Amino acid sequence: MKPISKVYTALIMLFLFAPIAILLVFSFNLAKSLSVFSHFSLYWYRELFRDSETLGAVRNTLVLAVSAALISTVMGTAAAVGINKLRSKYLRTMMDTVTNIPMINPDIITGISLMLMFVFVGRLFGAATSLNFATMLIAHVTFCLPYVILQVLPKLQQMDRSLPEAAMDLGCTPLRAFFKVEIPEILPGVITGLIMAFTLSLDDFVISYFTAGNGFQTLPIRIYNMTKKTVTPKMYALATIIFFVILALLLISNLSDSDSAETVKKAKRKKAKAKEAVST
Amino acid sequence: MGNKNMAARRGSLIQRLCLAPYSVWAALFIVVPLIFVAYYAFTDNAFNFTLDNVRRFFTATSNVTDEAGTREVHTYLLIFMRSLKLAVISTVICLIMGYPAAYIISTASARTQKIMIALIMIPMWMNFLIRTYAWMTILQDTGIFNGMLGLLGLKPIHIIGTEGAVVIGMVYDYFPYMILPIYSVMAKMDVKLLEAARDLGCNSFGVLRRVIWPLSLPGVFSGITMVLIPSISTFYISQKLGNGKFYLIGDAIEGQYVANNLHFAAAIAFILMVILLVCMAVMQRSANRRAAV
Numbered sequence: 241m242k243p244i245s246k247v248y249t250a251l252i253m254l255f256l257f258a259p260i261a262i263l264l265v266f267s268f269n270l271a272k273s274l275s276v277f278s279h280f281s282l283y284w285y286r287e288l289f290r291d292s293e294t295l296g297a298v299r300n301t302l303v304l305a306v307s308a309a310l311i312s313t314v315m316g317t318a319a320a321v322g323i324n325k326l327r328s329k330y331l332r333t334m335m336d337t338v339t340n341i342p343m344i345n346p347d348i349i350t351g352i353s354l355m356l357m358f359v360f361v362g363r364l365f366g367a368a369t370s371l372n373f374a375t376m377l378i379a380h381v382t383f384c385l386p387y388v389i390l391q392v393l394p395k396l397q398q399m400d401r402s403l404p405e406a407a408m409d410l411g412c413t414p415l416r417a418f419f420k421v422e423i424p425e426i427l428p429g430v431i432t433g434l435i436m437a438f439t440l441s442l443d444d445f446v447i448s449y450f451t452a453g454n455g456f457q458t459l460p461i462r463i464y465n466m467t468k469k470t471v472t473p474k475m476y477a478l479a480t481i482i483f484f485v486i487l488a489l490l491l492i493s494n495l496s497d498s499d500s501a502e503t504v505k506k507a508k509r510k511k512a513k514a515k516e517a518v519s520t
Numbered sequence: 521m522g523n524k525n526m527a528a529r530r531g532s533l534i535q536r537l538c539l540a541p542y543s544v545w546a547a548l549f550i551v552v553p554l555i556f557v558a559y560y561a562f563t564d565n566a567f568n569f570t571l572d573n574v575r576r577f578f579t580a581t582s583n584v585t586d587e588a589g590t591r592e593v594h595t596y597l598l599i600f601m602r603s604l605k606l607a608v609i610s611t612v613i614c615l616i617m618g619y620p621a622a623y624i625i626s627t628a629s630a631r632t633q634k635i636m637i638a639l640i641m642i643p644m645w646m647n648f649l650i651r652t653y654a655w656m657t658i659l660q661d662t663g664i665f666n667g668m669l670g671l672l673g674l675k676p677i678h679i680i681g682t683e684g685a686v687v688i689g690m691v692y693d694y695f696p697y698m699i700l701p702i703y704s705v706m707a708k709m710d711v712k713l714l715e716a717a718r719d720l721g722c723n724s725f726g727v728l729r730r731v732i733w734p735l736s737l738p739g740v741f742s743g744i745t746m747v748l749i750p751s752i753s754t755f756y757i758s759q760k761l762g763n764g765k766f767y768l769i770g771d772a773i774e775g776q777y778v779a780n781n782l783h784f785a786a787a788i789a790f791i792l793m794v795i796l797l798v799c800m801a802v803m804q805r806s807a808n809r810r811a812a813v
Contacts, residue, residue: 252621259655321539326539346752347750348755356786460649464756
C-alpha cells in the first residue's frame with residue numbers, strides 16, 4: 241500500500257471507530273459529564289444491571305429473535321425448495337418480485353403497512369390494543385424470510401440435480417431423499433440464513449417500533465425510550481457491553497475454522513450483498 | 521416405471537406443500553399490508569373514499585419565521601424536499617469517501633482485505649440508535665468535539681440541531697453500505713483488464729476513468745440505493761441530531777402515527793413509496809442503458 245493510501249484508510253477507520261471508542265471510555269466515567277473524564281468507575285454498569293426494564297428488554301429481544309429466526313428459516317428453506325422447482329416462468333417472476341418487496345421498501349413503510357393491517361384486523365374483532373408479541377413476531381418473520389430464501393436458493397441451484405434422483409433410484413422415498421441428500425447439500429445456506437435472520441431481528445428498530453404496541457419492549461425500543469429524554473451514561477455502559485459481545489462473537493468465529501462459524505462473520509456482509517443483488 | 525412416476529408425482533406434491541406456507545404468508549403479510557397502505561391513504565376515519573389525505577400532503581401550508589421574516593410555505597412539500605436534499609448530500613459524501621476506500625482495500629493483499637472488511641463491518645453490527653447517539657454525545661455544545669476545540673484555543677461551534685449534524689449522522693450510519701457493494705465489485709474485477717489498459721498506453725487516471733469506474737458502476741448504483749433509501753426515510757437521526765428542528769419525511773410519518781392520524785400517515789407513506797419506486801425504475805433504466813453501452 242502506498243503511504244497516501246495508508247493515511248486515507250487510517251482516517252476512514254478513525255471516522256468509523258472514534259465515536260464507538262468515546263462511548264466505551266465515557267461508560268467508565270463517574271461524572272455524568274460528556275466532555276470531561278473525571279474518575280474511573282463502574283457506577284453506570286451497576287446502574288444498568290439494576291435496571292430491570294432493560295434486562296427484561298434483553299430477554300424479550302432474545303426470545304423474539306430466536307423464534308423469528310427459527311420460523312423464518314424453516315418456512316424460508318421450504319419456500320426456496322418450492323420456488324427452485326417452479327416450472328412456470330410467470331409464477332417464478334411473481335414469487336421473486338414479492339420476495340424482494342420487504343428488502344427494497346424502506347423499513348418505515350414495511351412497519352407502517354403491517355401496523356395498519358394489524359390495527360384494522362384488531363378493530364374488526366373489537367380488540368382494544370391489537371399490537372403485541374404476536375404481531376411483532378409476524379413482522380420479524382416477514383422481514384427475515386426474503387434473506388433466508390436468498391441464501392438457500394443459490395445453494396439449491398448449485399446442487400447436482402442427479403443427486404436426489406440417484407437416491408430415489410436407489411429406493412429412497414422423495415421425502416427421505418430430501419432429508420438425506422438435499423438438506424445436507426444446502427445446509428451452509430440454511431445456517432447462514434438462520435444467523436442472518438437472527439441478527440436482523442436482534443438489530444431491528446424501525447419495524448418493531450411500529451408493530452410493538454405498549455406491552456412488549458425489545459432492546460432497540462428500550463434504547464429508543466432511554467435516549468428520548470435525557471442523556472444517561474447507562475446507555476454507554478449498555479453500548480460497551482454490546483460492542484464487546486459482538487467483538488467476542490467475531491473473534492470466536494474467526495478462530496474456529498469451521499464452515500458454519502465462517503458464516504457468522506459473513507452474515508452482515510451477506511445482508512449487504514443481498515440488498516445489492518436486489519437493487520441492481 | 522409406474523413406481524418411479526408415482527414417486528415423481530409425490531415429489532411435486534411435496535414441493536407444492538413446501539411452497540404453500542410461504543405463499544400464504546407472503547400474500548397475507550407482504551402484499552395485503554401494502555394494499556392497506558393505499559386503502560388507508562384514500563379513506564377517511566369512517567373508511568369512506570377521500571382524496572383529502574393526499575391533497576393535504578401537496579397543499580397544506582404553514583408559516584415559517586426566519587431572518588428573512590415570516591413566510592407561508594407548503595409544509596409537507598418542504599419536508600420532502602429537505603429529506604431529499606439531506607439524503608442526496610449524505611449519499612454523495614458517502615460515495616466520495618467510500619469509493620477511494622473501496623478501491624484501496626480491493627488492491628491490498630488478501631489478508632489485509634479480510635481484516636479491513638471485518639473492521640468496516642463491526643460498526644454495522646452495533647445498533648444504529650447507539651451509533652447515532654454516539655454522535656449526539658460528540659457534537660453537543662458541551663460535547664467532546666467542542667471540548668477539543670477549546671483545548672486548541674478555538675471557539676466552540678454550534679453543530680447539534682443543524683442540518684450538518686443530521687448529514688454527519690446519516691453518513692456515519694450508512695457509510696459501510698456504500699463501501700461494501702463497491703468493494704465486492706472491485707474485488708472481482710479482472711486485473712488483466714487494468715494491465716491491458718496500461719499496456720495500451722493509459723495512464724493511471726485513464727485506467728481509473730475508462731476501465732475501473734465503468735466496471736464498478738453496478739456496485740456504485742447499489743451503494744447509492746442502499747444509502748439513499750434509509751437516509752430519506754429515517755426519523756431517529758433527525759430527531760436526535762437535528763434536535764427535532766428538521767422534520768424529515770420519516771418524522772412526518774412517525775409524528776402522524778404517534779398522533780394516531782393513521783390515514784394521513786398512510787398517505788405520506790404511500791406517496792413516499794410511489795416516489796421511491798419511480799426513482800428506482802429510472803435508476804434501473806439508466807444502469808441498464810450503461811450496461812448495454
